[in-house]
Amino acid sequence: MSNFVDECALNVRGGDGGAGCVSFRRESHTPMGGPDGGDGGSGGDVWLVADHNVASLLAFRDHPHRRAASGAHGSGRRRHGSSGRDLEVPVPVGTVVRDRDGVVLADLPGHGDRWLAASGGVGGKGNARFLSNRRRAPAFAEQGEAGEERWIWLDLKLLADVAIIGFPNVGKSTLISRISAARPKIGDYPFTTLEPQLGVVRLGDGADAFEMVVADIPGLIEGAAEGRGLGHRFLRHVERARVLLVLCDLSPIAAAAPAEQYRILLDELARYQVQLGVEALDLVDRPRVVAGSRADLADPGVLDTWADGLEVPDSPESQAEPPVAVSAVTGLGVDRLLGELRRRVESARAEEPERDGFVTLRPVPEGIRVVRHDDASFEVLGRAALRAVGLSDLTQPEALDEARRRLDRLGVDRALARAGARNGDVVRIGDLVFTYDSIDELDVQPFDEAPADRRGGAS
Ligand SMILES: Nc1nc2c(ncn2[C@@H]2O[C@H](COP(=O)(O)OP(=O)(O)OP(=O)(O)O)[C@@H](O)[C@H]2O)c(=O)[nH]1
Ligand SMILES: [Mg+2]
Numbered sequence: 114m115s116n117f118v119d120e121c122a123l124n125v126r127g128g129d130g131g132a133g134c135v136s137f138r139r140e141s142h143t144p145m146g147g148p149d150g151g152d153g154g155s156g157g158d159v160w161l162v163a164d165h166n167v168a169s170l171l172a173f174r175d176h177p178h179r180r181a182a183s184g185a186h187g188s189g190r191r192r193h194g195s196s197g198r199d200l201e202v203p204v205p206v207g208t209v210v211r212d213r214d215g216v217v218l219a220d221l222p223g224h225g226d227r228w229l230a231a232s233g234g235v236g237g238k239g240n241a242r243f244l245s246n247r248r249r250a251p252a253f254a255e256q257g258e259a260g261e262e263r264w265i266w267l268d269l270k271l272l273a274d275v276a277i278i279g280f281p282n283v284g285k286s287t288l289i290s291r292i293s294a295a296r297p298k299i300g301d302y303p304f305t306t307l308e309p310q311l312g313v314v315r316l317g318d319g320a321d322a323f324e325m326v327v328a329d330i331p332g333l334i335e336g337a338a339e340g341r342g343l344g345h346r347f348l349r350h351v352e353r354a355r356v357l358l359v360l361c362d363l364s365p366i367a368a369a370a371p372a373e374q375y376r377i378l379l380d381e382l383a384r385y386q387v388q389l390g391v392e393a394l395d396l397v398d399r400p401r402v403v404a405g406s407r408a409d410l411a412d413p414g415v416l417d418t419w420a421d422g423l424e425v426p427d428s429p430e431s432q433a434e435p436p437v438a439v440s441a442v443t444g445l446g447v448d449r450l451l452g453e454l455r456r457r458v459e460s461a462r463a464e465e466p467e468r469d470g471f472v473t474l475r476p477v478p479e480g481i482r483v484v485r486h487d488d489a490s491f492e493v494l495g496r497a498a499l500r501a502v503g504l505s506d507l508t509q510p511e512a513l514d515e516a517r518r519r520l521d522r523l524g525v526d527r528a529l530a531r532a533g534a535r536n537g538d539v540v541r542i543g544d545l546v547f548t549y550d551s552i553d554e555l556d557v558q559p560f561d562e563a564p565a566d567r568r569g570g571a572s
Contacts, residue, residue: 117308119269119349121173123230128156128183128197130234130257133242135505136189137250148251149191150240154184156233156260157197161210163221164203168311170267181231184257187239197233207272207353210265218265222272222353230265234258237503243515253512256503258496271309271350273328274458278351278382279360280374281332281342283367284406286310287441288360289329292451297329304343306331309350316455325458328354334368335377337385348385355461356454357382357401363419363438364410371405371419400457404450408438481523483532490539491532491549497523502545516545 131153138146159181179202185194210219210228219228237255244251277285281303289295293312298305310329317323330350334342351357359378361371369377382396405411405419420436437453439446481495501519504512520526520542529540529549536550 117168118170118174121170121267122177122264123173123202123267124178124262124264125159125202125231126178126180126262127158127231127233127260128181129260130154130156130236131184131186131194132257132505133237133239133254134187134189134192135240135252135254138190147249148240148244149189150254151187151189151192151194152239152242153187153236153255153257154194154196155236156183156257157181157199158229158233159200159202159231161204161208161219161221161228161230162201163206163208163224163226165206165224167203167205169205170208170269173267179230181233181260183260184233184236186257187236187254191239191241193239194236196236199233201227202230204267205269205271207270209268209270211268212263212265215266231261231263234260235500237505243511248511251511252506253509253515254505255500256505258500258503261496270353271311271328272326273311273350273354274325274461275327275356275358275454276351276354277327277329277358277360278333278378279406280334280362280368280378281305283332283360283362283374284441285329285332285360288406288439288447289327291441291444291447293327295327295329303334304332307343309347314451314454316451323455323459325455327358327454333378333381335381337381345381345385345388348382351382351396355400356457357396357399358450358454359401359403360406361403361419362407363405363415364407365412365415366410367407371415372423375403375423400461402450402453402457403436404446405436405438407440407442408445409440409443411438481525481528483525483528483534485532490541491529491534493525493528493540493542498525499543501525502542507545 133152134150136148136150138149140146159179179200181200182197184197187194204221206222206224208221209217211217221228235258237257240251240254243253277289279285286297286299286306289310289312290297290299293314295310295312297310306329308331312327312329314325314327328350331343331347337345359375361374363371367374379397386396403423408416416438423436437446437450439450441447481493481498484492484494486492501523502516504516506512507516534540534549538549540547540549
């Protein structure tokens with residue numbers, strides 16, 4: 114099985130918050146001391162971090178779950194539980210994150226870019242926090258909030274300065290192995306390269322030093338759009354290249370004349386662009402450099418004339434320099450080609466807008482949401498609502514009183530009414546189940562309008 118994985122699903126889960134503690138001070142001279150239960154620690158967050166040492170999404174193929182550590186529970190004497198450690202998940206540079214519906218949540222194009230994939234739960238408050246004038250001995254604490262959990266879909270689109278495209282067997286891999294430290298497999302047969310390879314090309318030194326990342330993409334053939342050859346599977350890795358290097362085989366054994374190869378390759382790029390239906394994608398207008406490969410094998414006549422035939426309708430003026438004939442074996446033309454690529458990459462980089470705010474983010478809304486189930490029961494969803502009822506012992510009148518007040522503050526009553534709940538309907542919030550009219554009866558209404566005699570709760 115291939116070791117290059119460019120799509121995967123990942124399940125991320127933040128650590129759970131630790132529970133708050135119920136405890137009362139005990140000292141020899143104060144047998145019935147005040148509450149001193151400490152808070153639970155918060156759970157760790159899960160972060161995706163772009164890392165140029167990670168080449169593909171392989172690590173997630175067989176192990177798609179990542180979970181951060183949970184917070185520790187609080188304990189007596191107001192000792193707070195420690196927080197769970199954050200988990201940093203390294204992903205390749207160029208990873209795009211989507212949700213179930215394909216909506217882009219984040220894009221991590223630079224080494225070190227970070228995105229919060231799942232937040233840890235908040236730790237519960239200990240009973241010491243619930244001490245008030247009217248509540249002298251709170252015998253409940255808050256539970257820790259569960260960590261956020263979700264599936265996300267990762268999609269790798271390599272970020273290269275230059276992507277080499279060409280027919281199979283034209284010498285793409287031989288070229289990248291000549292100009293960089295990359296060592297892809299080279300073979301005298303089509304489709305030797307089955308997955309994209311990146312190589313770093315270093316030019317000049319001192320103040321003139323320059324680096325560019327070049328991608329060797331599996332060969333393309335006519336009809337790739339209809340799935341021939343390796344199809345369009347790898348063109349996604351061309352999408353974000355700054356410059357395209359179109360390599361046409363000049364050798365007598367080439368599958369087609371150089372100009373014909375060029376035409377077919379551009380045609381495939383155009384079809385790919387149409388298939389994606391993304392107008393913003395400008396593959397056909399992307400700066401490109403055309404080069405002839407295996408020039409040492411070419412007939413002298415071909416060498417003189419091959420570039421004349423590169424007339425392509427609607428072609429942009431991006432091909433200002435005459436195409437270069439190169440041989441990756443003898444080195445002919447390679448320096449000139451690299452100089453040309455460098456110029457193009459430098460000007461493409463210079464034209465790019467400064468990156469600020471590299472990720473697009475759609476945070477999960479904090480509020481509450483009411484859904485109506487098929488059995489006519491209602492469920493209140495949302496972190497805030499779950500947190501409101503996350504108390505250690507809801508059979509306690511005091512705890513229930515606290516939960517009620519919190520739900521009221523969140524506007525749960527109004528939200529239920531708006532959703533069409535009527536007296537007698539069953540409502541669920543996390544583990545708490547009650548009937549709608551009982552909310553009213555239990556006095557969930559704006560706090561300051563509550564009758565004074567009920568305000569004191571059960572104490
Ligand atoms: N004489 C000569 N042979 C070359 C040159 N470049 C590549 N070759 C040979 O051409 C064959 C194909 O080379 P590759 O680099 O594997 O070609 P490729 O374009 O990567 O092929 P795929 O990965 O199959 O798409 C190999 O036998 C190479 O040795 C060259 O400049 N001159
Ligand atoms: Mg190859």
